[in-house]
Amino acid sequence: MQRKTRSPSMSRRAALLLAIAATATASTGAWAQAWPTKPVRLVVGYSAGGGVDAMARLLAPRLSAVLGQQVVVENRTGAAGLIAGDTVARAAPDGYTLMLGDSSLLIAQHLQPRMSFDPIKSFTPVAGVFTLPLVIVVNNDVPAKTPAEFVKLLRDQPGRFSYATSGVGTVHHLGFEMLKAKARSFVVHIPYRGASQIVPDVMSGQVPIGVVSATSAIAQARAGKLRALAVMNPVKLAGAEDIAPLSDALPGFSAVPRLYVLAPTGTPAPIVDKLSDALRTVMDAPDIAQVSAQQGAVPAYMPAGPLAADIVRESAEWGKVIREQGITAQ
Template sequence: MIDRRQLLHSAATCIAWLGTGPVASAKDAAYPSRPVRWIVPYTAGGATDAFSRVICQHLSERLGQTFIVENKPGAGSNIGTLTVINSQPDGYTLLLTSTANAINASFDPTLPYDFAKGIAPIAGLARNPLVLVVNNELPVKSVADFIAYAKANPGKLSIASSGVGTSLHLSGELFKAMAQVQFVHVPYRGSAPGLTDVMAGQVQGMFDNVPSSFELIRTGKLRALGVTTSERSEALPDVPPISDTLAGFETSSFYGVGAPRGTPQAVVDLLNKEINAAFDEPPIKQRFAELGAVPITGSAGRFGEMIAAETARWRKVVELSGQRKE
């Protein structure tokens, strides 16, 4: 016969073992339990890269796993975007979303995906103005000078961008339409190589994001003529808005984070919370200010609403500029 106390002890031990097993497994599987890929659909060295590396370092420190920035440039951000949409919706592949995603919805009729249906918004990161920069040898000192020069030299100016259909490209096309000037558009696979050729004089100018061109302007390697927002940028307080000369002209870029549609809500909520928390840290706030960026905070739902509003706004720019992928 089994002693009653032995039986009770054995049963209690079994229950304790069964109870701790699932808890240990759940803990082991807690997100993130392995490195997370953060896809940037542009070349390294631009604004998207700068924002991503700051936030990925913060997430790595807060969540105890490495968030790896992976650049996948090409096709106006479509290569990187499609990579994420086709990934497992488990939170281990994230997308640096940007204005290009809002633009492509109307600019590219051949788009092989529906961004609104394929990506789950997680959090906003930043909004920043663009700036019109030119080679130092170009004999212009202001937006008015640039317009006059373009009219006096039709077709002789070349303007770089980070790719066809990007906010940099369409800001230039909108400027061209509103100022009634002509220049040749030269697309690059990202902002950095375009800026390099502007400095070298291979092209004469570029509409670029303030974060990626700020240091070049500050050190005198490029000349800034005007910012694309209706108010001056804190990073470039001496550079006037283009709208001071070209009334009604206004564009800007935004950045955020998304994941494949179907990603668990708990993962979305965790990432949203931690990304928002980043902007409570003085060093991160200072870094974004240095890059000329205004942080975007709020819920995943609010970021989704912003993407919808930006998509509608850029549709109007696409229509006005007359640009569309063929």
């Protein structure tokens, strides 16, 4: 068999393509190494003063110190974070526009099929940073005092109780729907606008059960005005070890909002790596746990690679809850 040989023109073309690719790779690497050369935006989908905003403002100055450039928090409120998500998804993938996203983005795609972006495909995960533990609180007249007693109460008396959360499609809501499914019970959901309305109504008995952030629950529980019955993540909270995890009664149960830093899809890998390493440095600070605990948050650093896989898993889990419980946007 006669062996084909490459023509000189083909060899020159191949060499030229290799040279172009090598030059592009080198220039991208050099550009990424110089990044950042100007301030970085950290977009938040909620108003100033809220839990996610508070964590962004905790991260920003510390991340600025590590990167050597100012990180500016920008609030793009509305549509439960979707306006902020759209802003970042459309931004140039150059590392100068980031988002402090949360689990609500992953839930929204199952309730809002006409979203302008895909929360998985439109972003490059950079790093997981915090969780925001939730607590089930009950009126003092509710007889259950432990997670096991609470699950039994719901199971034995379906339809008797109602529960309040900060809205349809929140982790608060879907977490309790998971509880209902596992307890094989029926409890009426009453959506509120936030913990500032839920807590007083639980104390007065207007609604017997509420799902709120740890900071909203603990102070009133310690004052004896309501009972903090269970945390919805599988580990006890530092400083509130007397509140048992719901997983004591329902093994493996976990429903906790997570916060992660996202970049637009297409952001160069060297920049993502540099950002992820910078966030690791921030999250390794000796005081980060104590400072974040004041906002009801728990440090939960996760590098970019594992986070990407975990976001896909979390999205699938919320989608399953929504389908099985027949939840629709209202």
